[in-house]
Amino acid sequence: MSPSFDCMDLEALTSNAKQIQDDVLKQILTLNANTEYLQRYLHGSSDKEHFKKNVPVITYEDVSPYIERVANGEPSNVITGNSITGFFLSSGTSGGKHKIFPMNNIFFENLLLYKALSSPFVSKYMDGAKREKEMMFGFTRPLSKTPSGLPVSGGVSSFLQSDYFKNQPSELYSSPIDVTLCPDNIHSMYCHLLCGLVQRNEITSMSAYFVSILVRAINFLETHWRELCSNTRYGHVSEWITDQKCRDSVTIILGGPNPELANFIEYECNKKSWQGIIRRLWPKVKFIDCVVTGSMTQYIPTLDFYSNKLPIYSVLYASSESIFGINVDPSSKLEDVSYTCLPNMSYFEFKQIDEENKDDIVDLVNVKLGCYYELLVTNYFGLHRYNIGDILQVTGFYNSTPQFRFIRRKETVLSIQTEITIEEHILKALYHATLVLESSNLMLMGNTCYEDISTNPGHYVFYWELNNKNIDGVELDNKVLVKCCCVMEESLSPLYKTFRSKDGSIGALEIRVVQQGTFDSLMDFFVSKGSSISQYKTPLCIKSSEALTVLEDKVLGRFFSDKCPPL
Template identity: 30%
Template sequence: MSSLMDSAVVVKVISNNINKHYMNMNHGDYEMIRWFEEMAENAARVQAQTLRRIIELNRGTDYLKKWLGDINVEEMLETSTDDELQSIYTSLVPLSSHSDIEPYLQRIADGDSSPLLTQEPITTLSLSSGTTEGRQKYVPFTRHSSQTTLQTFRLAAAYRSRVYPIKPGGRILEFIYSSKTFKTKGGLTVGTATSHYFASEEFKIKQRKTKSFTCSPQEVISGGDYKQSTYCHLLLGLVFTDQVEFITSTFAYSLVQAFTSFEELWEDICEDIREGTLNSKRVTLPKMRKAVLEILSPNPSLSSRIEEKCKMLEASNWALLIPTLWPNAKYMYSISTGSMQPYLKKLKHYAGDLAIVCADYGSTESWIGVNIDPCNPPEKVTFSVVPTFSYFEFIPLYRTKEQSGGYAIDDFIEGEAVPLSQVEVGQPYEVVLTTYTGLYRYRLGDVVEVADFYKATPKLNFICRRKLILTVNIDKNTERDLQLVVEKGSQLLMRQCKAEIVDFTSHANVAHQPGHYVIYWEIKGEAEERVLGECCSEMDWSFVDHGYVVSRRTKSIGPLELCIVERGTFKKILDYYVGNGAAMSQFKTPRVDVKLMMTPEHVCLFHCAIGEVQVRVGLTWRGKVHVVGGFAERSGSDPNPYGGLERSSAEAFDPNKHGSKWDLMVNMWRLDVPPNQIVVVGDRLLSSGDCLNAWKGHVEEYDANMKIWNVIERSSVEGTKGRDGPITMMMMISGKEETSYQRLYMTMAAIGTQLYFLAGYKVNNERRVSVVHVFDTLASDNAWRSYQVSEDQEEEDDDEGEEMMSCERELCGHCCVVQL
């Protein structure tokens, strides 16, 4: 009875305090805010109920049975008080990380439908972005994930509507992107969490509940090519230029990327608006084209109006782009904390005085908090924890005045995890989650600080990701420390020569002694070396970490190194991640990439985009990362006809060895190697040989002891009619030996113990054919097979015993291996 009376009092108080903000709200928004305020008022009790509900739903799962043992869970839930339940749970179930649940997730991905993590079958897996820690990870995704996303958006929109009311039926210019999904061995759909949400019924409900609709149809969002989607988002955003109520994307980076692209695309967009067409070079995907063309119609007057504005904006370096082109937009909305903060300066350049509202705090694993103070600028944003989303714990983190020497993997001392109700203002914590989707006391890796409380729920500042630190000796600088230092250098750069930083990243170089930090800048504009030197010094002395300051004074850490990369470098990094399955909506430029530099798939990327080596091939062999081909200039290298460059050299890196550095393997490859022409088969390193100009039609194996390449005898088939090797095959296709054929491309991939060569040839300068050559590395004789490829009918050539196909047109010029 008393609890009902208390609730009645709460409702009455809320009802009696309706102010002018609520007068601007519809009933649905008012109900959302009233619901949250009641949850926040009773946050401790709601958290205990959330934990109770999670255990009740998922009791009997393999993971919980492993830790709860013989405890009668049903009796525990019925008889335990809230405090007792939380105490039992946290004393028996240990803190966990992704490595603890990875075996369970792999079994689920492989088709195991038994209750491993949840009682409800998991049919969908999310992929984390992989841009902060270097690799993507499986995370469970259920209907609850979409529902909490919808709840977050509705709650945040309700608070924004009090300050920035929008017109019913208005449009939202949303720069949102789905990545392509795929199926696991067990038939589960895998994709990014944003991709799952954009395809869900909840996404459609969100648009109805927030009274606005995105400018772009689903075919643009799910197109799978972010460049084409961005073009269509911009085009349709301008078609609805007067109806756009606000502009949004998941991250501030996506907004900056879109408007930077607009500076190059605006003339084509104006042409499309004028003619009611869609540029065939900019957008090629049939479904996307069809959906957009159904919306377009010729509008010369709108095109002329936009064109006039763009000419004016171009003259002012695109300042105030957003309010100029979308005059009725009330605000910008995106995540602007953490690694997104460096993009705020450029976003403000485009937005002028238009409000930038920071979006809400969550992760692939769970939503955490909502921005209920949209008036605050992104630099002062806090996130109020929603106590129904997950069961939250917080690990107190403490810094020591002096750290022991050696290699540091973290920069905090940990306390015992505490529940939400026991956190303290001003204290930093690591977030721990227990979710409805099967994560139990899961360490998220985010460092937050309690800024205040809203009623009884904490308001959090996001500080940084944990363990992403620059360190050489006793120094420890976080991503946030790096951002502050780069901002100092950026200000000096702007004052001295009006250039600006496009993007940046860093790593700790411990390959040479003394170790030192390396910061990479991509800049827009021109800067003299003298100015860059001053910027470098400014950043070097702007690090305030005590360990760094002391180490620089004693010269146990060397001077900071500033490297300027060519324009478009960070665009290549984006393309790399998106090409490997990350969604544009989830992309975050890696800032502090000590770990990232040590993973094979990214070593190749950063050497190619940033380093001094022009990389041709990257692979892992015998536990080491090998970067092969191109030209590397190193001190002490032997002079040669290329002017002090080691032609076709290689470098090796051991990621498992502490303090490892890149070792130059001088002249390991004395050949020009196109991409993907060196592969690992078992423990053997195989190459197609020097095929930059003309392939000799053989395979070579590397002898690590002698450091030479040897031709595999049974692969050498040039001029040997008795075997169906690649050269003989081309003679067979042409019908006579003297026929002229020219190789246009060739790429190689290993599948098991066989090498597959996809090759394109021009025959007698008239027709083109695509051929697959297959070499069996274990065969003692007749190791080659060849197939002519096309998409048309198949014929069987009995004389040669090979499958022949007619060829009407050339197929693709690249191949890769996909595990199905």
């Protein structure tokens, strides 16, 4: 069910945003007004003003009892007039716990629509070059079931297992569908790389949902390239790849022994430095497609090193709750990436967050240039005025439709006293620290943090995985890492500095350097707990004591700031 307009035309969508948004809300309310949830507030009305006046802004805790009732077998009309065919499972890495969201095939149809709408911008970005194959690092995990028997999986994993993805032309991707659907993510990663290496001269783009997956892929290649060379040289798949469909489809891609290609891969991977390894192994790649906003920005320098600064195109802004917008300017700098809202996907409202207007909630077309807002979503599947928890800034307009830059997640990341350290503060601190690392040819491969209140006073702890740009192994330089601690503290909030410097109620910031491969182990831990590797984001802050144990077991050295930050 969708509004009556030519949804394939971005010009029409963005020129008629107000009417389309009104039509979307009317459809949602007509569909859902008599559900148990909305009946409490609307009493059967589908009037927009009645909706805005009476339906409250909510978080997941407010609506989860209704979602759980449907998951446990009650009819869908507890929360939606649509039929619920399954549930999306959030990654659980942002907020520390999994959430489930009702969905049906409309979401998949909208994903295909977004691809169609973004395709002209990708083609323009390719500058006339023929787009041959995409090396997509896509992963799935077996579907779980709710007590009522409905499937539960991550949004990306659900799409990859759906007919909407399976029915796409197979020649679009370097990996056969059986590799993407392989239930073992390690086997799948290996086969993605093997297929990609064999078809290296046909690949014109590389993609993953998050940039962290691409960094993991290069780390995996560093560990397994010799075995991949052997497979290529002799034209066989390693025996430990046990999924028969996967083996058969990859064997076809291999096409027999290829000693010349194996020699080339061996020559490139044996070089002292892996700088530019992506360009060297895949010479026709024009750009990399992945999400690099928010906490993912910490991986940009690493990917730049491995790709010799190939353009990174962060094309989509979406979540389990809704698809929101697309990037129509692939050439924009990553720090300036903005997303043009797609007004047909859901009904969007915006809660202004400045002190003067903090209770104001406005429609999509009434946002103001330069202002900051929290995003509220009303979708077709039972979420009404749902606060996503993302902070956005209005950066411009495409026709009559606003464009937004993702600023940060709303939640406080760290706090020991009454200071509030948010994602933006941490990313700024990391940026300044990476400048110190670069002077020593070191790269930050993984980062997370937590507040350690077992000490007195409590202090911030950052776990870092490092790599050397030029040699194998990392020599820990106390002077360099202490300096990193200091510059990070200097980047934090004035209140943090006050507590740290004046009354000593916050202790010295600590960096704990962990073994190489530790953040892969952290990803494996979260995947074992139900996260989908395709949607995995390294948590900016660790909430799980079990996850902390994974990190603590790998600590190589501990370094502290040796002076208080200036006020």
